[in-house]
Amino acid sequence: MEHTQGAQPTAVDEDPGEPGTPVSQMGEIGRQAGRGLRWSVLGNLVMKAGSFVMSLILARLLVPEDFGIYAIALAASQFVIYINDAGIIAATVQWRGKLEEMAPTATVVAITSSTALYVLFWVIAPFFAELSGSQEATGVIRVLTAVNLVYGMTAVRSAALLRRFEQDKLTKANLVGFLVTAPVTITLAANGAGAYSFAWGQLLGAVATGVLVVLYANVRTGFGLDRPMAKKLLVFGLPLCVTLGIEGVLLNADSVIVGDALGAKELGYYLLAFNISSWVPGLVGTAVRYVALPSFSRLAEEDRDSVSLGVQRAVPLLLSIVLPVGVLLGTLAPAVIAFLYGERWGPAAQVLSFLSILMVVRMMTALVVDILAAMGATKSTMWLNLGWAVALIPALLVGAHLDGIRGAAIGHAVVAFVVALPLAVLAMHRAGVTLAPIVSALARPLLGAVVSAIVTLLLARVVTATPFVQLAVAGGTGLLVYVLIVVPQAVLRQLGGRVTGLIPARSR
Known part of the structure; x- marks a missing residue:
């Protein structure tokens, strides 16, 4: 549940506008979101720095095959996490009524969904591992997917913290979880646990985080099932759940395909490069997603002009932040890999050069998905990711067989740029968001x-x-x-x- 001083005033702060206008509404929401974003960025920065140090240690304790086995288990776990709660977290964040009205039903739905998915993946773990090219991943999958049981039990409480812009509490809970994960993982790796060290470390860390989320949320959820309420939640949540499930495929299909076509060792190189390319989405992107859905949900309650104005400011700002990182990772990939991990991980550089493009696109499409979800256009998010996935799977298959891990990375980057970005723009346009002013703002970045x-x-x-x-x-x-x-x-x-x-x- 990976969950400042000196900041310059924004245009909203300088010109609060007349009460009731889109600018004034954005000002109030922006101040709440800004506080949440600062806490999210701070927490993610600390956690990513810690994860980076941990990865340096593990790269010297483990071999590429261990990373490859973990990548297979992570692919299964990450797919489950996207559909784990049946869209209940997003439904809770954007809920227009009182939280107490829907919390008991939402809790039952989330726990039922996560439990059913865990049982399913326990059964199919051997088949998933074999499909991915490493039967040894079966046990690791079963341990790692148990993390999602914890997420299901705490889904409504996590959503309550997001809804109230209390990202500071989520940040503290996540930091404590990491303080459990890191020593457990490193100790197990040093004692020969291999890929299991990742799985047990994350599971125990998730339990620690979950306990704190329950305490911090201070929400009496209870247990109950109001069928009309459940239907209302699922009508909103299931299309988004499908969207996120497809997003899970988008992020993890390459692990299955590369593992099956090229083996665990090559997959280990690929995973290392993918992890590096995920630093910015993990640091900035996760923080943005913590505040984007509640922020745009509040704006959507007002009118579409408020949403359009928010989009016109958010998109250029986010792109301006991620573009220089993408450029540096793409142009200096061999130096990055050699400096951080040593020459033996050199093959990962040819992957990182292209995955840096994917990183930029992922950041933008994730923001679009959250904006559309906040507007209630969850079916549009589903079609966006479905179109991306349909193009991606054959591109990965062809790329991996023609040019190994480099070919898979090229396929991922090309489809992201040529298919995903245009689909995101089309979805926003169809949702009624005014995009024209963004064009000129993107010229300089x-x-x-x-x-x-x-x-x-x-x-x-x-x-x-x-x-x-x-x-x-x-x-x-x-x-x-x-x-x-x-x-x-x-x-x-x-x-x-x-x-x-x-x-x-x-x-x-």
Whole structure:
């Protein structure tokens, strides 16, 4: 359940607008969401830093085959987690009435759904493992998917915290869970547990997080089944559940296909690259998703103008943040892999170069899915991900057989850019969101990304020293170029003035 000071005031803060206008409504919701987002980003930053350190340790305790077996189990677990609660979390967050009215029924539905799915995957675990090319993954799948039982039991309480923008409590619960996961995983790995070290570490961490979520939420859910209420929840939740289930396929089909076609060792290289490409979606994307659904749900209660205005501000901002990371990972992948994990993980670099494209698209489509869900357009989210999945599966199969793990990564990136992005734009347009103003706002980030990529690649060819030097010189210069192009000069001057003001007078 992986669940600041000095921030510049936004346009909403500067101009609150007249009471009742879309701008004033956005201002109030924006302040609540901003607080939740800061806590989410802070928590994710700490957890990702901890996960990164843990991955460095595990890369030296385990072999690529262990990562490959874990990747297969993770694919099963991640697919289950997307459909685990039958859409109850999202339905609870956007519920228009009192939480107490629907909580007992929602709790029963979520627990029933998660239990049924766990039993199903316990039975089919051997077949899933064999399909993925590693029978040894069966037991790991059965342990890791038990995490989703905990998620089902705490679904309504997690949703209550999100609904109230109490991301600080979720963040604290997740951090405690990680403090359990990390030592358990490392200790088991050091004692020869192999892929099971991941599974048991995550399960015990999820239990610790779940206990705190129940305590923090302070919601009396009870148990009960109101059939009309259950029907209303499922009418909203099931299309979104299908959407997220397809999203699970999108994120994990490559593990099954690569494992079956190329074996656990190649899959281990692929998983390492995929994990690196998921750092930003895990850090920024998860934090954004914690606040996007409740924020746009509140805006959707007002009118579509409020939603459109929110989208026009959110999309360029998010893209501006993720593009430079995508450029650096894509252009300096060999240096990133060598510096962080050593030369023996070198084959992962050819995968990371292309998965960086997928990372950017994933961030944007995830935001679109949350916006559409907040507007109640859950069927549109289903068709978006279904179209993506239909194109992706054959692309992965062909790519893996033609060019190994590199071919699978290329297939993933091409389908994301050529199929998923246009479908996301079409879905937003059909939902009534005004997108035209976004086009001009994207010009500078896209230009900055292109110029930054060219500069980084040229410097990487010239600077052939250690990976660290390549990252510092080529990556640092590329990032600077991006900032100079994308960030307005007035903002840069203002930041420069603040930095200068921090320097003691004697030093100037």
